[in-house]
Amino acid sequence: MTLADSLSRPTRRRRPKRRSQWKGLLYIAPAMVLVIMFFILPVLFTFWMSLHKWPLLGVPRFIGLNNYIRMFSDTRFYSALGFTAYYTVIITIAIFALAFPLAIFVERQRKMVGVYRTAIFMPVVVGLASASLLWVWFANVDSGFLNPLLAWLGIVDLKTNFFASFDSAFFIVCLMVVWKVAGFTMIILLTGLQAIPTELGEAARIDGANRWKRFFYVTLPLMRKTMALSLILSVTGSILAFDQFYIMTAGGPQNKMISVVYYIFNQSFVSFNLGYGAAMSLALLVILVLISIFQLWLLRVGEERA
Amino acid sequence: MTTKKEARARRALFGAGSYHGTGILLAVFFLAPFVITILSSFRHGTEARLPPIPPWPTNGFSLDAYRSLDSFGAGVWQHTLNSAAVAIGTALLTVIVSLLAGYGFSRYRFMFKNALFVLIIATLMIPFQSILTPLFIILAKLGLNNSLIGLTLVYVTLQLPFSVFMMRNAFDAVPKEIEEAARIDGARDLRLLVRVLLPLVLPGIVTVAIFAFLNSWNEFLAALVLLSDNSKFTLPILISAVRAGRLGAIDWGAVQAGVTVMSVPCLFVFLLLQRYYMRGLMAGAVK
Known part of the structure; x- marks a missing residue:
């Protein structure tokens, strides 16, 4: 790239450098204005707000670090963090447990494989809100589809209300998310699988490695980078979960399903403690940036060894 | 044998x-x-x-x-129109802004070019969920709270890291000779961009537009926070209100109709333009 640039420059008619500088900036100006206005500024403003008692109406009052002190002693914030971590672990395992076999299933070019891939991928393109609404009806005890189906299979009683207890409600939410997201993770993993040269598998087979050995000693190590990427996408996505809990369980039985984003939403836009919401947002942001840095580190480690 | x-x-x-x-x-x-x-x-x-x-x-x-869904809020047509306006507006604006930015980043040299590019991409690391509170206040200061235009601008910003990256790569793949030839023929600047280069980066544009459309059509939390007026609600907000129930009873028929109205356009767009969608996904994954 740079080499090509420096080679082609002498042949090009030299134009006043300053003018072209301005032109370049002009082209990127709209994007920069939007990013500064609706991203950089809000991030800085979050910090500023977090130092204030900031009601929806009326004058904000500077209170220093009080919001942070409150946060560190807020048991509901801790339980939101705990629930989010629990959800993240369970859902990530569930998604991978399904998506990996799916990726292997659709890897080889066979008849109809395109159709199966597309079918599995379809739930990915609808919104999480649509999927939540669909499944909350599906799992409804009086009007849904799941009760008759599972009763017919003899798994549960026809009159089981899934949303009455934490475990069954949590199971339904996870079922919905896995249904919605597995296709996405499958495609990401598929790109990793297809990047592995087939000769490696062949060579291992000739050396006498069986199918499982080939998977564990050839396929998995070569997929580290893809695995890291899809893992991080799944983890960050789950930490930010909101729609499914808001729509499907409204916080769940005994408010046990309040995720971090949900709690921030409640504090900011239901109780209108905007300053406190900002402090917790910043905590969430720090957690996620740390995870992103960890991701970059993980990816780099993968690169060096590959 | x-x-x-x-x-x-x-x-x-x-x-x-x-x-x-x-x-x-x-x-x-x-x-x-x-x-x-x-x-x-x-x-x-x-x-x-x-x-x-x-x-x-x-x-x-x-x-x-569908008739009973129509009895909620300002009628299902109004809310579908809101959603469509936001989604199409986001797609159009994202294409324009990222087309210009991608061209600028690919073809021009200027101060802090790499730093500014990294700045745009780095916003991917920061979840918008964590800046909703200030966004709410900033939009109010701009007089754009509770407005579909404000929501559209926020959605465009959220799409920019991916879109600018896509468009810069699209322009990088266009040989410089084509531009030189067009320049000699007298085409310059915007005319050169629109007449000569636009058809060449069209696949990138389609990818950017699909993602912008689908993401803004489906987005829930920002719309829930930033829209307060009933008649401004986008479809996801309307249907979740239907699901919350009226007078203690939930109209599941209206929920089914609502889910259909929300998801059929997505499925349709995806099936029609699957190739471009997958390209975008791969570009994101490989990066």
């Missing part, structure tokens, strides 16, 4: 059978919820509260569910 061949053929047949069996089972699991919801939404009003057994309308095809 023949028995061996037969055994192999039988094994191949069995393999193909279990392959297609698994495939069909998976396809049913991932598609059935859509099919059942869409079919159920056309049942008679009296059937709406009953389980969808069988899922198709038994008392004749009916639009009752």
Whole structure:
């Protein structure tokens, strides 16, 4: 790239450098204005707000670090963090447990494989809100589809209300998310699988490695980078979960399903403690940036060894 | 000899059978919820509260569910129009802004070029969920709170990291000679960009537009926070209000109709432009 640039420059008619500088900036100006206005500024403003008692109406009052002190002693914030971590672990395992076999299933070019891939991928393109609404009806005890189906299979009683207890409600939410997201993770993993040269598998087979050995000693190590990427996408996505809990369980039985984003939403836009919401947002942001840095580190480690 | 061949053929047949069996089972699991919801939404009003057994309308095809959905908020047309305006507006603006930025980043040299590019991409690391509170206040200061335009601008910003990255790569792939030739023919700047380069980066534009459309059509939390006026609600907000119930009763027929209205456009756009969608996904994954 740079080499090509420096080679082609002498042949090009030299134009006043300053003018072209301005032109370049002009082209990127709209994007920069939007990013500064609706991203950089809000991030800085979050910090500023977090130092204030900031009601929806009326004058904000500077209170220093009080919001942070409150946060560190807020048991509901801790339980939101705990629930989010629990959800993240369970859902990530569930998604991978399904998506990996799916990726292997659709890897080889066979008849109809395109159709199966597309079918599995379809739930990915609808919104999480649509999927939540669909499944909350599906799992409804009086009007849904799941009760008759599972009763017919003899798994549960026809009159089981899934949303009455934490475990069954949590199971339904996870079922919905896995249904919605597995296709996405499958495609990401598929790109990793297809990047592995087939000769490696062949060579291992000739050396006498069986199918499982080939998977564990050839396929998995070569997929580290893809695995890291899809893992991080799944983890960050789950930490930010909101729609499914808001729509499907409204916080769940005994408010046990309040995720971090949900709690921030409640504090900011239901109780209108905007300053406190900002402090917790910043905590969430720090957690996620740390995870992103960890991701970059993980990816780099993968690169060096590959 | 023949028995061996037969055994192999039988094994191949069995393999193909279990392959297609698994495939069909998976396809049913991932598609059935859509099919059942869409079919159920056309049942008679009296059937709406009953389980969808069988899922198709038994008392004749009916639009009752859509009629009752229409009685919520400002009517389903108004809310569909809100969603469409936001989604199409986001797609258009994202294309324009990222086309210009991608061109600028690919073809011009200027101060802090790399730093500014990294700045745009780095916003991917920061979840918008964590800046909703200040966004709410900033939009209010701009007089854009509770407005579809404000929401659209926020959505465009959220799309920019991915889109600018896509468009810069698209321009990088266009040989410089084409531009030189067009320049000699007298085409400059915007005219050069629109007349000569635009057709060459069209696949990138389609990818950017699809993602912008789908993401803004489906987005829930920002719309929930930033829109307070009932008549401004986008579809996801409307249908979640329907699901929350009215006078303690939930109109499941209207929910089925709502889910249908929300998801069919997405499925349609995806099936129509699948190639471009997958390209975008791969670009994101490979990066």
